Amino acid sequence: MARSKPADEFEIVVDGETYVWWLQRKPHWSSDPSERRGMAIAARHKEGQREAVLEFPVGPQPRFGAPQLKAAQIKPALVAKAIASAVAAGWEPLSRGKPVMIEVDETGG
Template sequence: MARTKQSAELEIEVGGEPYVWRLQRQAQWSSDAAGWRGMAIAVRHKEGQREAVLEFPPGPQPRYGAPQLKASQIAPELVAKAIASAIAAGWEPLSRGKTVAIVVDAAGG
């Protein structure tokens, strides 16, 4: 049986509302046309069910053997700005529905 490794959820407050987020995907190589894909974080309102996956652009490729990125190493300001951008783009965290994928820039905007 395959073992899944789920990263811990971290709490953050944006606009006076509580959210929880986790590192969904590390930056990785992809076989599609994009080639290198950036990291993605999954966010949801603490009382809500609808999740948003915020995808960042790929940065420089990590050196071979570099340590894996941990959620605790991501700046809370970057996460807060990305969540605010997702809400401005039309994500309704307290609504029901499928997970929404939103692409943000490297600064979270």
């Protein structure tokens, strides 16, 4: 069965290569610190199959009633830096295999 296409997929060029990325997980806050999770974006090379899941730190909790994060609100420069960091960390986007999980800092580095 083929993987379904995420609703909000975006293209970005990093170091001359075209990648496709999408918001995989919105930030999750909890009163239990062990259950807090930051935003995660998934990316793959436009011509490749192997995905990288780039996990960001949790960050501050928004005020009550703040709108939910949408993929279109994520700055392209942050995504580009996170993808470049993943490649530098050893992700081979044109290889085959399971998705790679990579933790990045709040700036994508």
